[in-house]
Amino acid sequence: xxxxxxxxxxxxxxxxxxxxxxxxxxxxxxxxxxxxxxxxxxxxxxxxxxxxxxxxxxxxxxxxxxxxxxxxxxxxxxxxxxxxxxxxxxxxxxxxxxxxxxxxxxxxxxxxxxxxxxxxxxxxxxxxxxxxxxxxxxxxxxxxxxxxxxxxxxxxxxxxxxxxxxxxxxxxxxxxxxxxxxxxxxxxxxxxxxxxxxxxxxxxxxxxxxxxxxxxxxxxxxxxxxxxxxxxxxxxxxxxxxxxxxxxxxxxxxxxxxxxxxxxxxxxxxxxxxxxxxxxxxxxxxxxxxxxxxxxxxxxxxxxxxxxxxxxxxxxxxxxxxxxxxxxxxxxxxxxxxxxxxxxxxxxxxxxxxxxxxxxxxxxxxxxxxxxxxxxxxxxxxxxxxxxxxxxxxxxxxxxxxxxxxxxxxxxxxxxxxxxxxxxxxxxxxxxxxxxxxxxxxxxxxxxxxxxxxxxxxxxxxxxxxxxxxxxxxxxxxxxxxxxxxxx
Ligand code: BG6
Numbered sequence: 001x002x003x004x005x006x007x008x009x010x011x012x013x014x015x016x017x018x019x020x021x022x023x024x025x026x027x028x029x030x031x032x033x034x035x036x037x038x039x040x041x042x043x044x045x046x047x048x049x050x051x052x053x054x055x056x057x058x059x060x061x062x063x064x065x066x067x068x069x070x071x072x073x074x075x076x077x078x079x080x081x082x083x084x085x086x087x088x089x090x091x092x093x094x095x096x097x098x099x100x101x102x103x104x105x106x107x108x109x110x111x112x113x114x115x116x117x118x119x120x121x122x123x124x125x126x127x128x129x130x131x132x133x134x135x136x137x138x139x140x141x142x143x144x145x146x147x148x149x150x151x152x153x154x155x156x157x158x159x160x161x162x163x164x165x166x167x168x169x170x171x172x173x174x175x176x177x178x179x180x181x182x183x184x185x186x187x188x189x190x191x192x193x194x195x196x197x198x199x200x201x202x203x204x205x206x207x208x209x210x211x212x213x214x215x216x217x218x219x220x221x222x223x224x225x226x227x228x229x230x231x232x233x234x235x236x237x238x239x240x241x242x243x244x245x246x247x248x249x250x251x252x253x254x255x256x257x258x259x260x261x262x263x264x265x266x267x268x269x270x271x272x273x274x275x276x277x278x279x280x281x282x283x284x285x286x287x288x289x290x291x292x293x294x295x296x297x298x299x300x301x302x303x304x305x306x307x308x309x310x311x312x313x314x315x316x317x318x319x320x321x322x323x324x325x326x327x328x329x330x331x332x333x334x335x336x337x338x339x340x341x342x343x344x345x346x347x348x349x350x351x352x353x354x355x356x357x358x359x360x361x362x363x364x365x366x367x368x369x370x371x372x373x374x375x376x377x378x379x380x381x382x383x384x385x386x387x388x389x390x391x392x393x394x395x396x397x398x399x400x401x402x403x404x405x406x407x408x409x410x411x412x413x414x415x416x417x418x419x420x421x422x423x424x425x426x427x428x429x430x431x432x433x434x435x436x437x438x439x440x441x442x443x444x445x446x447x448x449x450x451x452x453x454x455x456x457x458x459x460x461x462x463x464x465x466x467x468x469x470x471x472x473x474x475x476x477x478x479x480x481x482x483x484x485x486x487x488x
Pocket of ligand 1: 148216235236
């Protein structure tokens, strides 16, 4: 069997914000897993850079603890951990001043891939880019990785793009949307473009509607300050749900290469129609009546009693092109919902004529692609209910839960960040957003947000552990459709 792990070239990866939440929760535990898997070569070096003063030993200790806390729950191999920690060093740096830059330069080696991960507030992206350049830390092949939020509207995203473009080519800029690193999200492309079965039906003629749900059970947690300035539209729809929609709706690219894929996604975003006010439902979660203290309502959680920011949004949109013009796309995402569940459902049309008569009821094929948890794909097929009693029809799933189909190894879930960081080192931008894509996504998002701000719209309360406000269900019911149940 061909090895599934292909080691990447030796690299120097500098993580600005190296002591931050993302670095400790995701980036470094992810790198450790790639190290254990043999994908990160032992000659690779990771340099944490942040404001705090500390030495290498203290940084290694901090990251060792983070790996124990945020790793995958399996017992940590202590020998491997010590060897991995040896690859780490630390530089105290001032992103806007001069401190630390010479020391950082002293850590960089020649002839290895250089990558700089900006795991910091977007306000610092421009400063970091400028200083990297001023101190001669980058070459033509160096890469920078930037996190979301990439701007909060079109103007700020444009500005960020310009700030980075002053020092880096687009081919050097890796804008992360971690949803693109999820296993099943990539599988969407495999299912669509690796099978003959679906593509002929993948259009308005056969698809009644498409729904995309990303439901979370967590609330805003300790991120109230950030979240209340963003809301679900900026935090989830403009990026993650938009990317899912693109992969579902795009035309087949000529090749599976970065620009061919991103060109097709961009066309989808540019073809999105403006969203009508009555096709939007926003919500804010209320306190859990059973446990009001441990689960505060949204406004308490963000410490803003008058907040009008949404922790839930449902909307209906259309794509103005030949393939999709007559097929609505319903998007829904929220915090503190009844279950953690991300699912895309392609709901096919009724058969043109039922030979079984009215009493057989309405049956539709649904292809549901489950992103998390329990990744898998199900196709519901209508069959005869077994046994006597006439021709009664039922829907049963053709089920391909990856864990069942591929066994424990096949279903081994490489975290999105692990995959994406390895892609940066390999120099593959397919799963990263291009600057024009991000701008197009904001160009669609901005008028929607402006619209509700100008109307003085107040989000509707919804119960924690629910499927969102009733109005969201109505949005579908008005069209004689229903949301799929949010199940764990
Ligand atoms: C992040 C959002 O980008 O994605 C968070 O900022 C959200 O608010 C998270 O919770 C969801 O990611 P995942 O991978 O848990 O679905």
